Amino acid sequence: xKLSIIISALTATVFxxxxxxxxxxxxxxxxxxxxxFRKKASSEQYLANVYSYVPDLSNQWSDNPWLGxxxxxxxxxxxxxxxxxxxxxxxxxxxxxxxxxxxYAGIRSATYFINHIDENVEILALNGQAQIDRYKAEAxxxxxxxxxxxxxxxxxxxxxxxxxxPAGATAADMQIPRSHYDTCVNYIAAxxxxxxxxxxxxxxxxxxxxxxxxxxxxxxxxxxxxSRLLLYAASPQYNGNTDVATFKDKDGKPLISxxxxxxxxxxxxAAAKDVIDLGIYSLYEDVSxxxxxxxxxxxxxxxxxxxxxxxxxxxxxxxxxxxMPRSAGGWCGMAPTQEQVDAYFMNDGLSINESSNYxxxxxxxxxxxxxxxxxxxxxxxxxxxxxxxxxxxxxxxMQAMGTITFFVSSPNGKNGHPTDFSKTGYLVxxxxxxxxxxxxxxxxxxxxxxxVLFRLAEMYLNYAEALNESxxxxxxxxxxxxxxxxxxxxxxxxxxxxxxxxxxxQPEMRAKIRAERRVELAFECxxxxxxxxxxxxxxxxxxxxxxxxxxxxxxxxxxxxxATHLFRPAMYWFPxxxxxxxxxxxIIQNPGW
Numbered sequence: 205x206k207l208s209i210i211i212s213a214l215t216a217t218v219f220x221x222x223x224x225x226x227x228x229x230x231x232x233x234x235x236x237x238x239x240x241f242r243k244k245a246s247s248e249q250y251l252a253n254v255y256s257y258v259p260d261l262s263n264q265w266s267d268n269p270w271l272g273x274x275x276x277x278x279x280x281x282x283x284x285x286x287x288x289x290x291x292x293x294x295x296x297x298x299x300x301x302x303x304x305x306x307x308y309a310g311i312r313s314a315t316y317f318i319n320h321i322d323e324n325v326e327i328l329a330l331n332g333q334a335q336i337d338r339y340k341a342e343a344x345x346x347x348x349x350x351x352x353x354x355x356x357x358x359x360x361x362x363x364x365x366x367x368x369x370p371a372g373a374t375a376a377d378m379q380i381p382r383s384h385y386d387t388c389v390n391y392i393a394a395x396x397x398x399x400x401x402x403x404x405x406x407x408x409x410x411x412x413x414x415x416x417x418x419x420x421x422x423x424x425x426x427x428x429x430x431s432r433l434l435l436y437a438a439s440p441q442y443n444g445n446t447d448v449a450t451f452k453d454k455d456g457k458p459l460i461s462x463x464x465x466x467x468x469x470x471x472x473x474a475a476a477k478d479v480i481d482l483g484i485y486s487l488y489e490d491v492s493x494x495x496x497x498x499x500x501x502x503x504x505x506x507x508x509x510x511x512x513x514x515x516x517x518x519x520x521x522x523x524x525x526x527x528m529p530r531s532a533g534g535w536c537g538m539a540p541t542q543e544q545v546d547a548y549f550m551n552d553g554l555s556i557n558e559s560s561n562y563x564x565x566x567x568x569x570x571x572x573x574x575x576x577x578x579x580x581x582x583x584x585x586x587x588x589x590x591x592x593x594x595x596x597x598x599x600x601x602m603q604a605m606g607t608i609t610f611f612v613s614s615p616n617g618k619n620g621h622p623t624d625f626s627k628t629g630y631l632v633x634x635x636x637x638x639x640x641x642x643x644x645x646x647x648x649x650x651x652x653x654x655x656v657l658f659r660l661a662e663m664y665l666n667y668a669e670a671l672n673e674s675x676x677x678x679x680x681x682x683x684x685x686x687x688x689x690x691x692x693x694x695x696x697x698x699x700x701x702x703x704x705x706x707x708x709x710q711p712e713m714r715a716k717i718r719a720e721r722r723v724e725l726a727f728e729c730x731x732x733x734x735x736x737x738x739x740x741x742x743x744x745x746x747x748x749x750x751x752x753x754x755x756x757x758x759x760x761x762x763x764x765x766x767a768t769h770l771f772r773p774a775m776y777w778f779p780x781x782x783x784x785x786x787x788x789x790x791i792i793q794n795p796g797w
Contacts, residue, residue, distance in 0.1 A: 237320075244326040250317060251339055254346050255420075257310030259303070259353065261729050262519040262655050264538070265526060269301045270729040275744045276544040277727065278767045280537040280627050292770040296779040296797050303357055304784060307350045308364075314347035315366060341402035345421040345429075348395035351388065352433050356733055359777040359794055360385045360459045381453055381790035385460050389437040393430055393475075400426040405484060418507050419516040419654060424482050428512045428658040431475040435666045438468035438673065439737035441776065447739075451795045459792065469674035476667035480684075485509055485660040487691045495584035495693030502661075503635040506653045510661065514654035520637065521652075525600070527632045529591065529608050529616040530624055532600030536616050539626040540590055540727075542749035542763055545578075547722045548586040553695035553704050555719065564761075571596075573607060576761050584693040585723055589634040593751065593760065599638030611756045618753050627766040628750025634727050661688050661724055669717045676710035685717060688724055736776050745771035772796070 240246040264271040265279045265286060272279035272286035279286040285300045294300050318340050321327075327335055354361045360382040383391070400423045407417030436442060444464030451459050479485070488510040490497035502510050528534025550559035563577040570580075573594050579586075591597055591608055598605040610629040612618050618625045637653060664684040671681050686696040697716075698706040707713040718738070722731060735741045750766035752759060774796025785791055 237316075238323075241320045241323045242325065244324065244330060247317075247321060247324050247327065247339070250313075251321075251343060254310060254313050254317060254343055256517075257306065257313070257350060258346070258515055258657075260515055260518045260655065261657070262523045264523070264729075267301070268729070270732040271538070271727060273769065274732040274735065275541060275748060275769065276547075276722075276731045277632065278539045278541055278627055278748055278750075278769075280539055280625060281623055283623075290767065290769045292772065292775075294775075294779070296782040296785065296793065299779055299781045301357075301778070302781055304354065304780060307354050308362075310350045311347050311354075311364060314343040314350070315364065316368065317343040318347070319366060319368060337402050338404070341399045342421040344395055345399035345403065345426045348392045348399065348426075349429050351392050351395075352429060355385070355388055355392075355433075356436070357778050358780060361388045362788070362791065363388060363391055379788060379790045382459060382792055384453070384457065385442055386437070389433060389442075392433055396426045396430040396433070400430075405482065415507065419514050424479060424484065425513040425658065427475065427479045427482070428663060431472070431479055431663055431666050432658070434468070434472035434475045435670055436733070436737050438472045438670060440739045441737040443468055445739070447773075448795055451792070453792055454790065466674060469670045473667055473670035473674050476663050476670060479512070479663045480660075480667060485512060485663075487660055487664075487687065489691060495691065496588045498691060498693075499585055499588035499634075502659065503656055504637055504653060510659045511654065511656050512660065512663075513658040514656050516654050518655040520635070520655055523635070524637045527591075527636045528600045529597065529631060530621060531606065531608065531615045532597065532602045534600055535624045536621070536626055536631065537624060538632045539628040539750065539766070540630040540632055541628055541766065542630075542751070543744070544722075544726060545586075545590060545592075545630060547719065547726075548590075549583040549694055549719075549723065551581045551583055551694065552702070553583070553689065578761070583723075585726075589632065589726055591631040591633045593629055597633075597638075599636070610751070610753055611760050612754050613756050625753065626750070627753060628748070629753050629760065630750060632727055656728070661691075662730070664688055665717065665721050665724065669714075669721070672710060672713050672717060676713070681713060681717075682706055685720060688720060692724065741771050741776070742773075745769045 240250055259268070261268055261270070264277075265281060266284045269286055269289050271277040272284075273289050281287070288294070289300050321336055321340050321343070324336065327339075351361050351363070362380050363383045364380065399421065403421050403423045403426055405423050406413050407420055407422060408414060409417050442460055444462060445460050446462055448460050449458060449462055453459055486509045488498060488502045488505065488508045490501050501508065507514075523538075525534050527538045528536070530536045546556055549555055550561045552559050552561055554561075556562040559581075561581040563580075566577050567574045568577055568580045569575075573596075575594050576592075579592050579595070587595075593608070593610050595608055596605050597608045608616060608631075610616050610626055614620070616625065635656075664687055668681045668684045671678050682697050686699060689696050690700065695702045695704050697704050707716045718734075721734060725731070735744060746768065747765045748767045748769055749763050752762040752764040753766075754764075755762070774794070777794040779794055779797035780791060785793060
């Protein structure tokens with residue numbers, strides 16, 4: 205059998221047999237798999253296949269719910285599962301956006317690689333044990349990351365460890381219970397530490413920094429995942445959450461800690477600081493000094509020093525089209541809510557409830573355009589992230605700067621298309637590559653760029669939040685919060701030009717950090733998880749608002765209900781599918797399902 209046929213067969217095994225049978229053995233053909241692990245190229249392709257399980261988060265309409273099932277965005281199309289999820293049409297029999305099986309397929313594939321890469325005599329002869337060790341560390345990192353993703357969506361995981369089940373494993377062999385959440389955290393953190401100890405500081409090829417290697421695991425990537433892992437573990441959803449006291453294993457032990465432990469916050473703060481102290485990342489700033497260009501460049505300038513972990517292969521060109529207005533050839537459907545619009549600060553650094561610069565009455569002439577005062581004097585992140593009525597835009601099919609309107613009878617309004625219109629009167633502008641020209645069924649240019657999964661600004665905010673909980677009053681809290689605000693072009697707390705008062709106490713600082721996080725990390729798949737880990741989902745879900753897209757003229761500027769995003773307590777975690785429950789008799793279902 206030719207090597208290419210072997211790889212094709214292996215790839216099919218990895219991708220298609222693994223989606224459901226997450227505890228099954230990887231290979232059925234022992235000769236084929238042994239051949240793969242004797243050859244350098246085939247082993248490297250196997251590892252590349254393990255990387256392919258890193259989710260592509262650019263599709264937030266049919267593949268992922270993290271934006272459209274939060275309070276920051278509404279996906280306009282009812283044909284996708286986001287709509288069903290927001291209506292509450294989910295159960296153990298019908299698990300929408302079910303990532304469980306696919307992630308465990310990735311876990312299983314990574315484990316098999318870890319256990320067999322030492323057999324590759326060709327790599328040993330050409331590159332030595334150091335290359336084997338690096339590849340094994342990459343797989344160890346990926347496995348830990350996949351476990352973390354399981355925990356994000358489902359809570360406590362089934363820890364399989366390094367065990368490979370035999371090809372003829374019986375159902376009885378696969379009865380492995382879920383582990384206590386803290387046990388999972390400690391296991392994953394240790395795996396990430398082990399990987400970080402071996403992985404290079406920068407993407408390397410033959411001891412040289414290599415563009416081709418970007419996206420592969422590094423020490424900073426492993427530590428960044430550990431930072432997010434420990435931040436979540438320290439948060440109210442997992443740290444002394446008595447609301448789920450009845451969520452127990454078969455022996456009656458709670459799967460979520462019932463006792464608050466302040467040291468978890470200290471551990472999370474230290475993990476974030478470890479990433480910062482590597483000294484190889486920096487907040488991206490455009491050479492022009494324009495904050496809006498800096499905020500856009502974080503995502504549009506590939507491989508800049510703020511990006512920590514990225515996915516090179518992605519569907520961002522489709523994200524661009526889904527976010528663009530119809531007048532640019534786009535599909536006009538990724539619609540920020542009024543709740544998210546209201547979260548942005550004013551240019552004086554204050555919230556809309558605190559600032560005297562905010563008004564919801566009247567209009568201001570801006571370059572001959574009548575702009576609603578709600579959109580005047582907002583912070584740079586608002587203008588970098590949001591396309592609003594009578595804002596200026598150039599991209600896609602628009603060869604010159606034009607004005608975007610969402611009135612009912614406007615070029616992008618409800619009357620112009622039965623499905624492709626914003627229900628809120630806004631579109632996402634953040635991370636939209638304006639050079640993409642792929643809408644309306646066209647085959648235009650695509651602005652290829654990596655999808656950013658982790659970046660330095662998050663580490664600053666992780667550190668500030670965890671430090672505020674573990675060591676309130678520490679000056680580093682304000683320091684790192686201010687670094688984010690300074691790059692955003694708004695006044696800082698206690699320093700810089702026109703400083704704002706430093707928040708006076710732990711609760712006030714907590715509120716400021718959360719508000720900053722909501723704006724800085726908007727539309728990056730954080731809000732869904734942040735609301736849950738803070739246990740504030742019920743306060744923010746329900747009716748989502750926007751402008752009145754059923755009206756023209758000034759009647760458009762009325763707060764109106766655009767959609768309803770249902771939430772009930774069971775939805776803190778997704779249900780584990782009934783298929784998996786039937787197979788794994790030791791698995792306890794999540795509360796409420």
